[in-house]
Amino acid sequence: MRVLRELTRRPSALFGLIVVVLVLLAAIFAPWIAHFSPDDQLADGLSLEGAPLPPGSDHLFGTDTLGRDLFARVLFGARTSLIIGLVANGVAVAIGLLVGLLAGYLRGAAGNLLMRFTDLMMAFPALLLAIALAALLKPSLWIVAMVIALVNWVQVARIVYTETRGLVERDFIVAERSLGAGNGRIILLHILPHLMPTAIVWGTLGIATTVLLEATLSFLGIGVQPPQPSWGNIIFESQSYFQDAPWLVFIPGAIILATALSFNLIGDALRDILDPTQRGRL
Amino acid sequence: MAFFLARRLVQAVLILLGVAAITFLLLYFLPADPAVLIAGRSATPQMVAAIRHELGLDQPLVMQFLHYVGNLLHGDLGRSYTQKTEVLPLILARLPATLILMAAGIVVEVALGLTFGIIAAVRRGGFVDRSVMMLSFVGVSSPQFVVALLLLYVFAATLGWFPMSGFGTARHVVLPALTLGVLGAGWYARMVRSAMIEVLRQDYVRTAHAKGLSGRRVVLGHALPNALLPIIAMVGIDIGQFMSGVVVVEAVYGWPGIGQLAWQAIQQVDVPIIMGVTLVSALAIVLGNLLADFVAPFVDPRIRSQ
Numbered sequence: 062m063r064v065l066r067e068l069t070r071r072p073s074a075l076f077g078l079i080v081v082v083l084v085l086l087a088a089i090f091a092p093w094i095a096h097f098s099p100d101d102q103l104a105d106g107l108s109l110e111g112a113p114l115p116p117g118s119d120h121l122f123g124t125d126t127l128g129r130d131l132f133a134r135v136l137f138g139a140r141t142s143l144i145i146g147l148v149a150n151g152v153a154v155a156i157g158l159l160v161g162l163l164a165g166y167l168r169g170a171a172g173n174l175l176m177r178f179t180d181l182m183m184a185f186p187a188l189l190l191a192i193a194l195a196a197l198l199k200p201s202l203w204i205v206a207m208v209i210a211l212v213n214w215v216q217v218a219r220i221v222y223t224e225t226r227g228l229v230e231r232d233f234i235v236a237e238r239s240l241g242a243g244n245g246r247i248i249l250l251h252i253l254p255h256l257m258p259t260a261i262v263w264g265t266l267g268i269a270t271t272v273l274l275e276a277t278l279s280f281l282g283i284g285v286q287p288p289q290p291s292w293g294n295i296i297f298e299s300q301s302y303f304q305d306a307p308w309l310v311f312i313p314g315a316i317i318l319a320t321a322l323s324f325n326l327i328g329d330a331l332r333d334i335l336d337p338t339q340r341g342r343l
Numbered sequence: 344m345a346f347f348l349a350r351r352l353v354q355a356v357l358i359l360l361g362v363a364a365i366t367f368l369l370l371y372f373l374p375a376d377p378a379v380l381i382a383g384r385s386a387t388p389q390m391v392a393a394i395r396h397e398l399g400l401d402q403p404l405v406m407q408f409l410h411y412v413g414n415l416l417h418g419d420l421g422r423s424y425t426q427k428t429e430v431l432p433l434i435l436a437r438l439p440a441t442l443i444l445m446a447a448g449i450v451v452e453v454a455l456g457l458t459f460g461i462i463a464a465v466r467r468g469g470f471v472d473r474s475v476m477m478l479s480f481v482g483v484s485s486p487q488f489v490v491a492l493l494l495l496y497v498f499a500a501t502l503g504w505f506p507m508s509g510f511g512t513a514r515h516v517v518l519p520a521l522t523l524g525v526l527g528a529g530w531y532a533r534m535v536r537s538a539m540i541e542v543l544r545q546d547y548v549r550t551a552h553a554k555g556l557s558g559r560r561v562v563l564g565h566a567l568p569n570a571l572l573p574i575i576a577m578v579g580i581d582i583g584q585f586m587s588g589v590v591v592v593e594a595v596y597g598w599p600g601i602g603q604l605a606w607q608a609i610q611q612v613d614v615p616i617i618m619g620v621t622l623v624s625a626l627a628i629v630l631g632n633l634l635a636d637f638v639a640p641f642v643d644p645r646i647r648s649q
Contacts, residue, residue, distance in 0.1 A: 073477065180354075181361040184632075186624035188588055193609055193617050194369070273486055277591055280488045281606070296489065300595075303492050304500045311496075314489030321484035329480070 067334045074330035077323035084320055088139040095133035099290050102128045113299075113306045123308050125299055134290040135313055141291035142320075145206045145275045150267040152210035154260055157217025162256065164218070165225025166248060176222060182215045191274065195283040205284050209274050217263050221256055228252050258335035266328035269321040276317050292317050351636050355629045362625040363415060366618050367408055398424075420622070421615035423608075430619040434601055438623075440510060441600030444523070444592070445585040447516050449578060451524025456531020457574070463532065464539030465562060475532060482529030487588075491522045491595040508597035519596045523589070527581065534577055538570035572643055579635025583628025 068074045087094060097120075105128075116123040122131035164175035194208045228234060229252070237247055272292075278284035279293025280300070287294050292313045299309035378395040379386070395401050399410065414421065420430035463475040498518060499507045505518050542548065543566055551561045586601070593602035601620050608616035 181358055181365070184358045184583075184625055184628045185362055185365070186583070186586065186621055186628065188590060189605060189621055189624055190369075192590060192605075193621070197609075197612065269484055273484070276486050277488065280486075281591065281594065283609075293486075296492075300488075300492065303496060307496055310489065310492050314486060314493070317486045317489065318481070318484055321486070322481060325480050325484050 064331070064334055068327065068330055071330050073326045077326035077330070080319050080323035081327065084139055084143065084316075084323075087136050088143050091133075091136040091140060095130070095136050097130035097133045099129065099133040099137040100288050101130070113302070113309065115306070116308055116312075122312050123306070125295070125309055126302055126306070131295070131309065131312065134295055135292070135316060138290040138292045138295055138313070139316075141202060141285050141289060142272055142275055142293070142317075145202065145209065145285075145291075146268045146272045148203075149206040149209035149275070150213065150264060150271045152207070153213040153267060153271075154217050154264050156210065156214035157263070158221055158256065158260055160214070161218040161221025162225050162248065162252065165222045166229060166244070166252065168226075168229075179215055179218050179222070183219075187212045187215075188274075188277070191278060192281065192283060195278050200278075200283050200286060202285050202289070205275060205278060208278075209271055212274070213267060213270060217260075217267070220259060220263065224256060224259060225252060228255055258331075262328055262332045262335060265324055265331055269324040269328070272317065272321050272324070348636060351633060355633055358629055359622070359625060360412075363412065363618075363622060364408070366621050367411055371404060371407070415622075420619040423616050424613045425608075425611045426613075426616075430615045433604065433616065434619050434623055437599060437601045437604045440598060441586065441589055441593075441602065443516065444519055444589060444598060444600060445582065447520035448523030448527065448585060449581060451520055452527040452531055452581070453574070453578065455524065455528035456535055459528070459532040460535025461539055461562065461567070463536045464543060465558075467540060472536075475536070479529035479532045482526050482532075485526055487522060487526060487591050488595055490526060491519075491592055494518045494522055495595070508595075510597075510599050515596075519592050519598055522592050522596075523585070531574065531577065534573055535570065538573050539566060542566045542569045568642070572639060575638055575642060576635045579631040579633075579638075580628075582631030582634070583624065586624040586627040 068078060113126050113128070114120055114124045116131075120130050120132060122135060125131055125134065160175055160179060164172040164179070166172070167175075191208050191212045194211070195205060198204050198208070234247060234251060237251055242251075275284055275291065276293035276296070279291045280297045282294075282297055284293050284297075285291040287298055295313045296310050299306060303310040378391050378398065378400055392401075399407060402410075411421070418431060420434070422428065423430055423433060426433065459475045459479070463472040466472050495507060495518065498504050505514050506512075509515055539562075543562075548561060548566055551565045552558075556565075589598075589600060589602035590606050591602075592598065593600050594606050597603075601623065605617060605620040607613075608620070
């Protein structure tokens with residue numbers, strides 16, 4: 062609660078919170094908000110010349126090249142993009158926590174091996190890896206989420222590793238061990254709680270990265286496959302018409318930007334609040 | 344220090360071997376069978392088997408990998424399945440275009456990042472600082488492809504200042520380089536700002552002020568050199584990131600670099616090209632980091648004496 066109160070006191074974080082809540086509500090209540098189905102090619106959805114309709118009173122965001130209501134597609138696209146954002150990033154943070162924690166706690170040969178593997182993944186061209194995997198695996202929503210998770214856990218692992226190394230040396234852990242506490246007890250009850258702020262901050266910042274990566278993969282045609290709408294593939298489907306129907310590209314584009322920005326702003330504010338030593342830095 | 348650099352070199356070679364192994368394994372276990380893709384829809388099982396044998400895909404995994412690494416050491420990245428030529432010349436032919444784009448993008452990035460980062464650090468906490476920080480957040484939150492299309496829409500389609508796509512003249516470079524540079528500048532501005540704030544609060548900076556030096560000389564002449572180290576490390580990382588990050592920009596602007604090559608290869612499941620580009624990108628990442636390690640002692644005498 063204290064954290065939430067602190068968040069609402071910062072204008073930029075408040076802006077982020079409002080946008081995120083709006084997007085969440087839009088995704089949850091999409092079927093009730095939209096007047097049209099996202100997949101319906103409406104009879105009056107195209108002009109007499111067969112061109113998509115610009116934004117107006119009937120269609121808030123206009124229609125796309127197949128005569129579908131763009132507002133409905135964006136609403137339902139929010140579901141896809143957010144599910145991927147939350148699932149992929151959740152998995153990435155979980156893997157990162159596990160690897161970083163184990164490597165930092167075990168040290169020795171096993172820890173070294175884990176960290177060398179993490180270093181190796183750092184040198185891997187991430188976007189290229191994601192693109193190659195997504196292109197070769199017959200993409201679906203869950204495959205895309207897993208590909209993103211596989212690429213994004215590395216950074217979390219590095220940070221958790223550094224923090225765990227520091228924690229293990231601290232007196233209270235040494236005291237705990239001399240009292241006879243087992244490894245499992247120390248890790249779960251005494252180290253993990255100290256890592257939660259980091260996990261929360263990276264969990265939030267990571268959603269922005271994930272939403273952007275999903276949009277990029279879908280924009281390249283190897284993310285979520287049409288007709289299921291996602292913010293990226295809405296743009297993918299209409300990119301060649303961007304001169305004649307700019308709203309088809311720039312409305313979803315602006316929404317992707319607003320969402321990623323909001324998660325970044327909240328994450329940044331959370332870092333300030335949860336970790337005062339980082340205040341005003343990066 | 345020589346020991347440190349030598350160790351980094353050995354690490355770099357090991358990392359490259361690891362990347363080769365992982366790429367190889369990933370593509371080996373993927374469900375897509377290149378032999379079927381090359382043979383086409385109407386091929387008989389015999390034809391597919393013949394192609395598989397020709398490519399060496401019927402040999403055991405270990406043999407295939409050893410063969411692959413052996414060829415790598417001779418500079419042989421294999422033959423493209425679809426283009427029927429060696430992969431290395433294909434990549435080398437595309438490399439200059441990507442390097443031009445990369446250089447232009449990094450120049451834009453560093454110039455913008457340094458300028459705004461320094462201004463924000465000097466005016467810390469003020470309106471300018473908060474605006475710069477906000478803008479940098481917008482930069483790092485922007486989807487690259489939307490910005491690419493937006494720049495095309497405004498400066499190419501509407502104003503007609505720059506060509507829509509292609510390669511050849513200096514005017515072709517401007518929009519792709521801006522797309523890469525403006526978005527990347529956000530990270531630089533934040534880095535420069537935090538490094539400068541760190542330096543500006545040190546005693547020697549106060550001494551410089553007390554001696555009566557102008558603010559400009561204190562900031563640019565005395566403080567900035569000490570804040571440069573993280574920026575050099577960042578450029579090193581960026582060189583690698585650019586190699587793999589240009590796929591989107593090259594696709595939108597029709598830029599004939601290795602990103603476009605990889606993109607076409609991925610759609611045709613041309614495994615040797617995908618592996619080749621991945622390796623070259625990993626090499627760029629490793630080289631970029633090494634470069635930063637080697638340049639650092641020249642910028643910072645403290646590292647030299649260690």
